[in-house]
Amino acid sequence: MNATITATDSLWRQEVDDAPVSLSAAGDLVAIAGAAGPAWVLDLGTGEVVGELALDGGSLRASLSPDAQHVAVTGPGGYALWRRSDGRVVTAATGLWSQAAAWADGRVAVASGRYARVLDADGNELWATEAAASTVTDVKWLRGGRRLAVAAYGAVRCHERHQASPVATYPYVGSHLALAVSPNDRWICSGNQDASIHIWRSRDGDELTMAGYPEKVSRLGFDDTGRWLAADGAPDLTVWDFSGKGPNGTAPRLLNAHETITALAWRPGTLGHLASGGADGTVALWRVTNGRPEARQRPVRTFELSDGVAALAWAGPQVLVTAARDGSIEAHRLPDRNQL
Amino acid sequence: MTDDTTAAEATDDRVPVTVLTGFLGSGKTTLLNRILTEQHGLRIAVIENEYGEVGIDDALVLDAEEEIFEMNNGCICCTVRGDLIRILGALMRRRDKFDRILIETTGLADPAPVAQTFFMDDEIASELRLDAIVTLVDAAHVLPHLDEVKPEGVENEAVEQIAFADRIVLNKTDLVDEATIEQVVSRIRAINTPVEIIPTAHAAVELERVLDVGAFDLDRVLADDPKFLTDTDHQHDLSVTSVGLDVEGEVDGDRINEWLGGLLRTRGADIFRSKGILAVAGSDQQYVFQGVHMLLLAEGGREWRDAETRRNRLVFIGRNLDRDELERGFADCLMTAKVAV
Numbered sequence: 001m002n003a004t005i006t007a008t009d010s011l012w013r014q015e016v017d018d019a020p021v022s023l024s025a026a027g028d029l030v031a032i033a034g035a036a037g038p039a040w041v042l043d044l045g046t047g048e049v050v051g052e053l054a055l056d057g058g059s060l061r062a063s064l065s066p067d068a069q070h071v072a073v074t075g076p077g078g079y080a081l082w083r084r085s086d087g088r089v090v091t092a093a094t095g096l097w098s099q100a101a102a103w104a105d106g107r108v109a110v111a112s113g114r115y116a117r118v119l120d121a122d123g124n125e126l127w128a129t130e131a132a133a134s135t136v137t138d139v140k141w142l143r144g145g146r147r148l149a150v151a152a153y154g155a156v157r158c159h160e161r162h163q164a165s166p167v168a169t170y171p172y173v174g175s176h177l178a179l180a181v182s183p184n185d186r187w188i189c190s191g192n193q194d195a196s197i198h199i200w201r202s203r204d205g206d207e208l209t210m211a212g213y214p215e216k217v218s219r220l221g222f223d224d225t226g227r228w229l230a231a232d233g234a235p236d237l238t239v240w241d242f243s244g245k246g247p248n249g250t251a252p253r254l255l256n257a258h259e260t261i262t263a264l265a266w267r268p269g270t271l272g273h274l275a276s277g278g279a280d281g282t283v284a285l286w287r288v289t290n291g292r293p294e295a296r297q298r299p300v301r302t303f304e305l306s307d308g309v310a311a312l313a314w315a316g317p318q319v320l321v322t323a324a325r326d327g328s329i330e331a332h333r334l335p336d337r338n339q340l
Numbered sequence: 341m342t343d344d345t346t347a348a349e350a351t352d353d354r355v356p357v358t359v360l361t362g363f364l365g366s367g368k369t370t371l372l373n374r375i376l377t378e379q380h381g382l383r384i385a386v387i388e389n390e391y392g393e394v395g396i397d398d399a400l401v402l403d404a405e406e407e408i409f410e411m412n413n414g415c416i417c418c419t420v421r422g423d424l425i426r427i428l429g430a431l432m433r434r435r436d437k438f439d440r441i442l443i444e445t446t447g448l449a450d451p452a453p454v455a456q457t458f459f460m461d462d463e464i465a466s467e468l469r470l471d472a473i474v475t476l477v478d479a480a481h482v483l484p485h486l487d488e489v490k491p492e493g494v495e496n497e498a499v500e501q502i503a504f505a506d507r508i509v510l511n512k513t514d515l516v517d518e519a520t521i522e523q524v525v526s527r528i529r530a531i532n533t534p535v536e537i538i539p540t541a542h543a544a545v546e547l548e549r550v551l552d553v554g555a556f557d558l559d560r561v562l563a564d565d566p567k568f569l570t571d572t573d574h575q576h577d578l579s580v581t582s583v584g585l586d587v588e589g590e591v592d593g594d595r596i597n598e599w600l601g602g603l604l605r606t607r608g609a610d611i612f613r614s615k616g617i618l619a620v621a622g623s624d625q626q627y628v629f630q631g632v633h634m635l636l637l638a639e640g641g642r643e644w645r646d647a648e649t650r651r652n653r654l655v656f657i658g659r660n661l662d663r664d665e666l667e668r669g670f671a672d673c674l675m676t677a678k679v680a681v
Contacts, residue, residue, distance in 0.1 A: 019435040035434040175409040215462045
């Protein structure tokens with residue numbers, strides 16, 4: 001590799017006793033979900049464990065509330081909520097697949113089988129969507145928590161609060177695996193099992209398919225500005241430019257560092273800084289504004305974890321938290337918020 | 341077709357996955373319990389359709405509700421099982437590794453999306469390999485199921501499950517006489533000529549005959565299959581049959597690719613399984629393929645031995661197969677055909 005391999009400024013390193021599958025950071029906390037079901041809440045400053053919970057049958061995702069007061073852990077057999085004030089854990093062993101959760105305005109939307117359920121922070125159900133065509137694969141809030149986008153087979157459907165039936169349906173025959181919504185709510189994008197990204201303009205449902213990926217697209221996300229959408233689905237990360245009229249007719253930037261991408265996370269801020277992780281343990285840091293469309297670019301820098309990268313999360317613009325498959329969790333400090 | 345997987349195949353440490361199909365009452369649960377309780381020292385994960393049917397220490401039993409997804413890739417019969425992609429994906433992320441994975445499907449399930457999942461999802465294919473489709477058949481009750489006439493457009497699931505099988509466990513042979521067993525075996529062979537049939541009672545089958553048998557391993561295609569090319573001319577009355585071809589000579593690589601590709605593209609909905617070993621002109625290696633509907637795995641196999649006759653052996657299992665058409669199509673791929681044209 002041409003890029004510099006630099007030892008990072010490690011804040012702390014912590015071991016957890018499982019294979020991590022998901023990381024979430026907010027405020028002064030970091031939450032980690034383990035594949036077999038345990039989850040931990042760590043203090044961002046020290047790495048000390050401040051909370052623990054577990055789901056029977058495994059975990060898939062940990063989601064911290066933006067105020068860092070609650071954690072939702074979702075898994076193949078249900079979900080659980082952890083409350084910071086007293087450490088209380090509410091578990092819903094529904095026997096239904098819960099792939100994802102999303103917080104907004106003190107409430108959490110949880111995928112639960114073919115439904116999305118919106119709960120208050122203590123786990124009381126406020127409302128639920130009607131059944132989707134298949135198990136719900138992702139949920140994302142729009143309009144500051146007033147509208148919920150739900151992905152499942154065949155369509156992404158948007159629900160207004162307390163309305164079981166959708167107010168907008170964005171159909172596309174295929175298995176939608178992951179959702180990304182631009183920060184201004186203008187674009188709804190799904191990564192698909194059929195190796196494509198499907199894009200709708202939310203206003204009128206005008207649609208676009210980015211096909212030709214060699215593999216399914218299961219991770220994608222917008223940066224804070226909403227200009228850039230990064231996605232897996234190939235050894236190269238693709239970054240689409242949504243400025244102006246959107247990406248129609250454009251070519252993506254290609255970020256080349258991994259054989260198999262296992263994580264991606266935009267750095268908070270407006271600089272187009274991205275972190276990505278690979279199955280081989282490489283973490284790469286990118287400045288996507290460096291490149292040109294269609295051109296392959298190399299990372300600004302890379303560093304290696306002790307095992308394959310399981311998850312990445314930014315805790316503010318200056319701390320990148322990494323989880324490796326072997327259970328090591330590390331907080332890396334980036335001294336300059338404008339530099340990688 | 342690609343032949344770049346030979347090196348990877350040499351050290352295949354992917355976890356073998358067995359698909360267990362069969363009608364209710366055929367003995368699937370008995371076999372599953374046998375597999376889970378026998379002292380084999382293997383860690384086994386079971387994905388099944390109902391909770392609580394089996395539950396054994398040391399084994400992980402996961403529940404799956406069948407979700408069939410179409411793939412938007414222009415391949416009309418290409419469907420995958422979304423529930424399996426999800427469950428297997430989660431299983432692969434766990435630290436505890438399993439030696440075997442068993443997928444139990446209901447008697448009504450179509451085996452094709454299950455098999456196609458292993459062809460279509462790269463993440464799954466990177467760590468797991470489809471080992472074999474094992475179908476349990478109740479010797480005492482299968483004939484009426486096979487004879488059942490379904491409305492137009494509706495599949496006879498019993499026929500389909502036999503057509504897809506790599507191994508058939510012919511269970512409950514203690515409940516029927518020899519003549520019935522012969523009749524059942526002959527009906528099975530009429531549908532799926534090359535399949536290995538294991539007669540048994542109380543699902544007492546040796547595990548090594550159904551687990552990790554490598555039925556989808558291209559090296560082993562045909563290797564242990566003496567009945568592969570039984571003539572099937574007399575079974576034209578059945579809608580699902582096998583057609584085997586055994587032709588000496590060498591084929592033109594381009595023409596065979598074109599013919600096989602076109603055949604599966606146009607007739608893939610009707611062709612459940614296909615496999616074969618080909619002698620391609622100009623190559624010292626055998627060329628091996630294995631398919632489910634329109635999806636095909638193909639690669640270079642072992643080298644031809646010095647004194648060995650170059651020949652091509654293929655089998656197609658499917659609906660409304662026309663032996664003459666297949667023979668003619670294949671004959672056009674033979675090198676000698678070039679002279680004739």
